[in-house]
Amino acid sequence: HFVEIIATNQREAASAIDGAIGHNTELELEEHFTDSNAYTDTAFAIFHLLGFKFQPRIRDIGSMQLFSIKPISEYKKLQNLLTRTVRTKDIQEYYEEIKQIVYSIQTGKTTAKVILNRLGSYARKNKVVQALNELGKIEKTIFLLEYAIDEDLRRRITRMLNRGELINDLARELFSGQHGKFMERDIEKQLQSASALNIIINAISLWNTVYLQKAYDHYVKEQPKIEKYMPYTSPIIWNHINLLGEYKIDLLSKPNKLRGLNTENYLD
Known part of the structure; x- marks a missing residue:
């Protein structure tokens, strides 16, 4: 990226x-x-x-x-x-x-x-x-x-830019320190901060993508109509993610399977 x-x-x-x-x-x-x-x-x-x-x-x-x-x-x-x-x-x-x-x-x-x-x-x-x-x-x-x-072109441009704004919103939520501003004067340190922020955004997007796919596979057999909503679904969501505290990531001990889905909020 x-x-x-x-x-x-x-x-x-x-x-x-x-x-x-x-x-x-x-x-x-x-x-x-x-x-x-x-x-x-x-x-x-x-x-x-x-x-x-x-x-x-x-x-x-x-x-x-x-x-x-x-x-x-x-x-x-x-x-x-x-x-x-x-x-x-x-x-x-x-x-x-x-x-x-x-x-x-x-x-x-x-x-x-x-x-x-x-x-x-x-x-x-x-x-x-x-x-x-x-x-x-x-x-x-x-x-x-x-x-x-072309009205469809205008809609597509707006839709794609709205997705980009979602990423910007997530970046602002993650980068809470110093009110989301790079305070370092050194360009290399600024780039390191931006790169680290980008890695976290990508990690959240990947996590959501994997579990959105699992949720889709779980529900689509019983409710085929959800397929028409997929173009309006984005992996850039974060209400379910704890953005505070510390995360310890051990790359040597990867989980063998995905977590189970929370199916209590099943949509009719």
Whole structure:
């Protein structure tokens, strides 16, 4: 699972890209959902070239600019929505350089955070950066049109981000010391705290997943209708977990079987 410490005034776009690449699991990601703080035109371009579908929830989406490849005059019904045409010649001219940047991120030779920080420092003068942003404008426009037309897409983005908020809520409950704030100045210590917090979140999620599966297997034969509720079930729940005190974990003596289910609260 990807963990990174970023400043509060920093956009999350670079971290979102690095997280999609460096999640260190066997999962093959196809989509990446974020909120507005992780959205930039550059992020749209890089996610596209990396093979991911970038699905951000953008605030004030009605005020977003749309761009076209063909002359705006050809889109009579959309002329009021289109800002300008994309400079495709810039993309074609610097496409090899763009691919080299994305390849460096994909292979781990550098991170999106390092690249975007460097490019951002002289974005107005750098033609490669400008071409990358032009490519991002194409992908952003496609996404905005899909978002406006497809109600299911809007619901799915909201649902996925709500799941992410659940994880944030659990993190706040677990990280009760210092009101959930990293007080260490040393970045390594901050990263250690964040990583430890992440391990606990993953442990709770794994525990719940195992027992949710056991509960499902127990009830589904007698109540097949519960299957339709599974898409709305999440392993990120913690009311049944004692978040205070100490836990002693002995990795050498693993339990031979799962605990029995509490079937007293059986649902009709």
